[in-house]
Amino acid sequence: MPRLYRLSASEVVDKVKRGEITAEEYIISIIERARRVDNRVNAYITATFNEALNKAREVDEKIKRGEKVGGLAGVAIAVKDNICTFGIRTTCASRMLENFIPPYDATVVERIKREDAVIIGKTNMDEFAMGSTTETSYFGPTRNPWDLSKVPGGSSGGSAAALIAGEATLALGSDTGGSIRCPASYCSIIGLKPTYGLVSRYGLIAYANSLEQIGPMARSTVDCALLLSFIGGYDPKDSTSVNISLGDYVGSLTDDLRGLKVGVIKEFFGEGVEEPVKKNVWRSIHLLEGLGAAYEEISLPSLDYALAAYYIIAMSEASSNLARYDGLRYGFRVEHDDADWAKIYARNRSIGFGAEVKRRIILGTYALSAGYYEQYYLKALKVRTVIRREFEAALKRFDVLLGPTMPLPPFNLGEKIQDPLTLYMCDVLTVPANLIGYPSISIPCGFEGNLPIGLQLIGRPFNEDMLLKVSFTLEENTSYIRREPSLQ
Amino acid sequence: MRRHVSKEDVEHIAWLAHIELTEEEKEVFTEQFNRILEFFRKIDEVDTEGVPPTYHVLDLVNVSRGDEVGETLPKELVLKNAPRREGNFFKSPRIV
Numbered sequence: 001m002p003r004l005y006r007l008s009a010s011e012v013v014d015k016v017k018r019g020e021i022t023a024e025e026y027i028i029s030i031i032e033r034a035r036r037v038d039n040r041v042n043a044y045i046t047a048t049f050n051e052a053l054n055k056a057r058e059v060d061e062k063i064k065r066g067e068k069v070g071g072l073a074g075v076a077i078a079v080k081d082n083i084c085t086f087g088i089r090t091t092c093a094s095r096m097l098e099n100f101i102p103p104y105d106a107t108v109v110e111r112i113k114r115e116d117a118v119i120i121g122k123t124n125m126d127e128f129a130m131g132s133t134t135e136t137s138y139f140g141p142t143r144n145p146w147d148l149s150k151v152p153g154g155s156s157g158g159s160a161a162a163l164i165a166g167e168a169t170l171a172l173g174s175d176t177g178g179s180i181r182c183p184a185s186y187c188s189i190i191g192l193k194p195t196y197g198l199v200s201r202y203g204l205i206a207y208a209n210s211l212e213q214i215g216p217m218a219r220s221t222v223d224c225a226l227l228l229s230f231i232g233g234y235d236p237k238d239s240t241s242v243n244i245s246l247g248d249y250v251g252s253l254t255d256d257l258r259g260l261k262v263g264v265i266k267e268f269f270g271e272g273v274e275e276p277v278k279k280n281v282w283r284s285i286h287l288l289e290g291l292g293a294a295y296e297e298i299s300l301p302s303l304d305y306a307l308a309a310y311y312i313i314a315m316s317e318a319s320s321n322l323a324r325y326d327g328l329r330y331g332f333r334v335e336h337d338d339a340d341w342a343k344i345y346a347r348n349r350s351i352g353f354g355a356e357v358k359r360r361i362i363l364g365t366y367a368l369s370a371g372y373y374e375q376y377y378l379k380a381l382k383v384r385t386v387i388r389r390e391f392e393a394a395l396k397r398f399d400v401l402l403g404p405t406m407p408l409p410p411f412n413l414g415e416k417i418q419d420p421l422t423l424y425m426c427d428v429l430t431v432p433a434n435l436i437g438y439p440s441i442s443i444p445c446g447f448e449g450n451l452p453i454g455l456q457l458i459g460r461p462f463n464e465d466m467l468l469k470v471s472f473t474l475e476e477n478t479s480y481i482r483r484e485p486s487l488q
Numbered sequence: 489m490r491r492h493v494s495k496e497d498v499e500h501i502a503w504l505a506h507i508e509l510t511e512e513e514k515e516v517f518t519e520q521f522n523r524i525l526e527f528f529r530k531i532d533e534v535d536t537e538g539v540p541p542t543y544h545v546l547d548l549v550n551v552s553r554g555d556e557v558g559e560t561l562p563k564e565l566v567l568k569n570a571p572r573r574e575g576n577f578f579k580s581p582r583i584v
Contacts, residue, residue, distance in 0.1 A: 099569070100569055101568065101569060103561050103565040103566065103568060103569075104561070196545050196546060197545075197546050210544050210545070236553060239548070239551040240544075240546060240548060240551075242546065302534065304530075305530060305531050305533070305534050308527060308528045308529075308530045308531050309531055311524075311528065312528055312531070319505060323505075323506075326506075327571055328570075328571075328578055328580055329569065329570055329578050330569035330570065330571070331569075331571070332571075333571035333572065337572070337581045338581075338582070339581065339582070340581065340582050340583070340584075341581045341582060341583045342506065344581040345506050345581075346503075346506045346507060346508045347508055349505075349506055349507050349508075350507055350508040350509070353507070355513075358502075358507055358509075358513075358517075359517065359520065359521075361505050361507060362498070362501050362502050362505050362507060362517065362521075363521060363524065363525075365501050365504050365505040366493070366501045366521075366525075369501065369504065376528060378541055379531055379532070380528075380531060381541030381542055381543060382534075382536035382539045382540070382542075383531050383536060384541070384542040385536075385539050385540055385541060385542045386534060386536065386539060388542060420520055420524065421520070421523050421524055421527060424524075436545060437545030437546070
């Protein structure tokens with residue numbers, strides 16, 4: 001029996017439609033795999049195996065009856081637990097939302113359901129997507145399938161780990177400051193943060209709304225492109241959704257890079273970026289050169305300020321977005337609530353939120369408070385403009401900008417979690433794309449021992465097809481993405 | 489290192505954010521906040537004279553839709569997640 005759980009999404013759709021396999025037997029293979037490994041990986045907060053089986057049978061029935069099925073027919077998709085799913089609890093990995101059952105679907109969920117995808121479970125993450133290791137989850141950390149003593153990256157760590165461990169075929173993540181690309185890099189999969197406004201955020205539980213996007217995660221570029229083509233596009237329910245026609249993400253995948261101009265960002269190889277990372281990324285740059293691309297090193301000096309500006313903005317927005325959690329209409333509420341409103345409100349939040357969430361809410365409140373607003377928040381927004389102008393100018397000269405995704409390979413669980421500032425530093429290479437809203441992708445580019453290294457591309461707004469084309473070419477010419485962890 | 493916030497400041501800001509902190513949290517947060525805020529002040533070095541702020545990366549202003557009645561959620565569904573309810577109402581703690 002072939003390992004059905006390792007099939008790609010396009011293979012599943014093809015085989016299921018042609019009746020070579022049933023969606024049911026493939027979904028059973030995924031469920032068995034998840035049952036075997038997830039006690040160690042902890043990729044899922046809520047597994048939806050029964051619903052998944054029912055949906056798979058429904059797809060098989062449709063095919064048997066000769067009815068038309070959708071473009072993701074039968075495919076097992078893992079959905080990050082900050083994306084609302086009707087009737088399936090959506091926790092944001094927080095005690096605050098431990099029992100929250102959304103009364104509606106996020107637009108992206110509605111869209112994948114329309115294509116007959118099968119939701120296999122809700123994935124683990126850092127609480128409210130605040131973190132880069134998936135360690136701040138109320139439901140315990142996810143472990144890296146390549147080495148269970150290492151972090152899988154975050155905050156979409158469950159989605160990335162589920163993919164590489166064979167517990168899902170496609171996954172949805174969200175990326176506020178690297179939360180798709182970081183775990184993609186650490187788990188050796190492909191993760192794309194789309195241009196701000198390309199994918200609807202309706203039903204995404206907000207952390208920092210001017211920075212975040214939902215995006216596709218997959219074990220191949222074709223699959224990543226396929227998922228993007230179904231979740232992207234205008235949605236009247238999201239006022240920041242952009243009304244443009246989508247590219248043909250799958251159809252335009254070629255491995256012809258002749259004439260491609262790559263800007264290698266000098267600052268992305270600076271202090272704090274470890275040697276094995278540089279070595280592997282540079283090898284890929286030379287590979288691209290050999291395939292017909294031309295590269296040049298460029299300097300974007302304002303990048304030195306991106307991390308500070310990002311955290312000020314993200315925390316400020318978080319303090320506002322998370323003010324809604326009062327334990328009144330939904331969310332955690334203390335047992336004894338006979339004290340006055342303000343006291344109960346504060347107590348619900350003190351118990352419902354974990355330490356990192358509290359840190360960000362309080363610091364954000366500070367940065368927005370009278371007397372500090374200009375110094376922190378407004379100044380950070382101006383720095384954001386400076387950074388954006390530099391990128392805009394650079395992307396007039398180059399088709400894509402390139403650097404590592406993460407400054408260091410996956411590290412040990414518990415290694416950095418006690419020191420917030422050290423942990424924030426890990427996001428230094430991923431936050432710029434969120435500040436400026438440009439698309440960015442992480443692609444596997446090597447290993448240090450058995451620990452994955454990823455490279456990152458940043459492209460022009462709505463130029464996702466270019467990023468996917470480079471990713472596809474690297475995939476065709478290397479074998480990293482086809483490697484599997486030894487997890488049994 | 490400059491001292492940006494005192495323990496009393498942290499207590500006050502937490503109160504503004506409606507978060508109750510334990511004594512231990514106050515101590516730890518004060519130390520951490522001072523280091524984080526010191527790091528934030530790095531942006532002081534950037535010359536932003538005459539540079540407008542980017543609140544938002546898209547050039548969208550006042551996105552509005554027609555004022556038409558659409559679908560609404562049934563009452564039961566709306567109240568389903570309420571920790572306390574009374575009839576068709578959310579039950580709140582005492583306000584005054």
